[in-house]
Amino acid sequence: MVITRATEYAIRTVVFLAQQPKDEIVLKKDICRTQDVTPAFLTKILQPLIKAGIVSSQRGVGGGFLLAKDPSEITLLDIFQAEEGQLKLNYCLLDSEACHRDNYCSVHEVWHEAQDKMIRVLTKYNITELVRREKENLKNSN
Amino acid sequence: MVITRATEYAIRTVVFLAQQPKDEIVLKKDICRTQDVTPAFLTKILQPLIKAGIVSSQRGVGGGFLLAKDPSEITLLDIFQAEEGQLKLNYCLLDSEACHRDNYCSVHEVWHEAQDKMIRVLTKYNITELVRREKENLKNSN
DNA sequence: ATTCCGTTGCTCGTGTGATAACCACGTTGT
């Protein structure tokens, strides 16, 4: 019951990209340096983000990565699901075949409610908002 | 990001015990039969519940398991934490040494909020309530 | 002696976190 390091790094990466000037192409090694991820691992992490249409990439000299869409249209849930697949707290929540008790089980309903609440929080703030709040946090700490 | 089978079975077990007449001692094999768990695995699962003071056990002839306290005082979070330890969605949420960014990171706050919401749901209903709702669900489906 | 639970150790498979080798593509200098 904990998010993977891949998801954590993916979020850091997207937030970092969103902090750059719009359409600025960022080198992999710059992401690595600033976000404390190794290049090899970041390579792996970026692919799902690209496939999910969150990040796009450019090969060759002057290549690198940049956001594929406006950060205000990206949520933490998008990044999470790109890395870990559909969010589910228990198997019975997605596959109705998973447990024959699900039509009367009251625990099922509680997991469902918990999951809904969680998804709501993860979609509540987009990346633009998170960047704004981070900047504000830094300003206040000075 | 999914609860373990151990937690799932532990919850089933506690709910089952709560459905029995008060202070009725239940055999391990009866729990297994009704809740679809193997005895060997259930043995392992029950120990944390006993250590957490949720279930108590009786050895010897006529022995078995029963709830150690009133089901109205047991929440799903209690059972979860007995099996999986402290609930945390990301490492930075419990250990403040885990990430040096935590004093300004806005994502940290979001995880915190998501976790709080989840904990609130898992403590909202006690086992007595869950048993009542399950009985009601069964009645309505007939 | 019997019938229970408790403890311990083990297996086996899968997932996580990470590395590296090699491939494919774009850019640039000639």
Place this chain on the structure above:
DNA sequence: ACAACGTGGTTATCACACGAGCAACGGAAT
């Protein structure tokens, strides 16, 4: 054109931890 170089892309592999489950033996109660 084209070759060299600088990027990211793909794939295979690794060590390790964890999840899920099994079994053997030990210990308490009756």
